[in-house]
Amino acid sequence: MPAKQLQPDPQQEALEWFSVLRQPGCDETQRQAFGAWCQVAQNAHAYAELEAFWQQLQPAPARPRPRPVTVRRSHLGKWLALVFLLGLGAAAYLYWPLMQRLASELHTDTGERRSTRLADGTTLSLDSASAMNVDLRGRTRQLHLVQGQVYLEVMLDGRAMEVAVGNARIQVYGTRLQVARHANHDELVVLTGKAMVVQAGEQRLVSAGERVTFDDTRIGPLQKVDLKTIDSWRSGRLKAIDLPLGQVLERLARYQGQRLWLVDEQVAHRRVSGDFNLDRAGETLQSLAAAQHLQLHRVLGHWLVVR
Structure with a gap:
């Protein structure tokens, strides 16, 4: 069930329509619903801004090479072009994870949790x-964790199951496991059964009650x-027992x-324990920062700077 109800947001809904309209299975009913949604001026404006931003990200069509002309360019023009490119890159960096989530088959919003039962009973x-993509059609059931964290209760139906996480593959031999993607590493925890992490010729068998972290170069102990x-x-x-801060x-x-x-960066290695409320993350952060003598600074609503 959702952890909280969010108010309708034209920008968020525009991103969701943007994803739906580009899916191969989009039908006339959905397009009519989109047309009705666009009748609200605020919605239409939000979608127009998103479409314009998307067009800026597309590569320009090839053009015939013009004849060489010697032009004296001002330094001001170069600086303006650089500022524009930096702004465009920053916007793509900020909103790419959200667009990537919306393009995935299963996804949750910020602060939301959701449970889903798949066709095979998992x-x-x-x-x-x-965000996660699922393909259950083959002899090996394929799951792909794109972002965030997932808890799996696997239904054993005689077929193998494999979970893709970045460049690594997790071969599932048990029934309950948890897979997470963090800022600088990925993580597998097996609750019951076993699972094998395979990456770049290296592999690690993980049994019930064990955890392993891995990244693009190595698998940890x-x-x-x-x-x-x-x-x-x-x-x-979030029940933490001697976890890194x-x-x-x-x-x-x-x-x-x-x-x-x-x-x-030394702050990250401090060890903390406690029972933290995820549904009131803002209040919990303030209390934790005060206890650890830290200062929190929110920048443009997208970054949390900790000093």
Whole structure:
């Protein structure tokens, strides 16, 4: 169930219509519904702005090479062009994760959690700002975690299951596991059964009660986990027992749709314990920052700077 109700947002709805209209299965009924939605001036304006932004991201069509002409260009024009390109790049950097989520088959909004039962009987629970694609048609069931975190209760039906996470593949041999994508690494926790992480010729077998982290270059060592607290986020709590402070701050920031920036990287390695409320992430962040003698600065609504 959603952790909270969000007010209708023309920009958010415009992104969702943008994704729907580009799907191969978009039919006339959906297009008529889109036309009715555009009758509201605020909605039409939001979609027009998104369409214009998308056109700017598209590569320009090839043109015949003009004859060489010697032109004296002012430095002001170069600086303006540079500022424009930097602004365009910043906008793409900020909104690409959201557009990537909306283009995925299953996704959740910021602060939302959702459970879904797949056609094969497998149940998955998506954390805040998470996205996943599913393909159950082949002899090997394929899942792809694009963003965020997912908890899986796998139905064993005689077919293999594989979860793609970046460049790594997780071969599932058990029934309950949790996979997460963090800022600088990915993570697998097995609650029951076993799973194998395979990447670039390296592999690691993970058993029940064990956790492993991995990135594009290596797979870390196995670690024991507390199974009583590992999936507490499904009920809106983050129960931390001697966790790195950076990981706790990142989770709370993500529940507000913000990216974490630590001015002092040493802060990330502090160890903390506690029971943190994910559904009131803003209040929880303020309390945690006060206890750790940190200052929080929100920049443009997208970054959380911690000093």
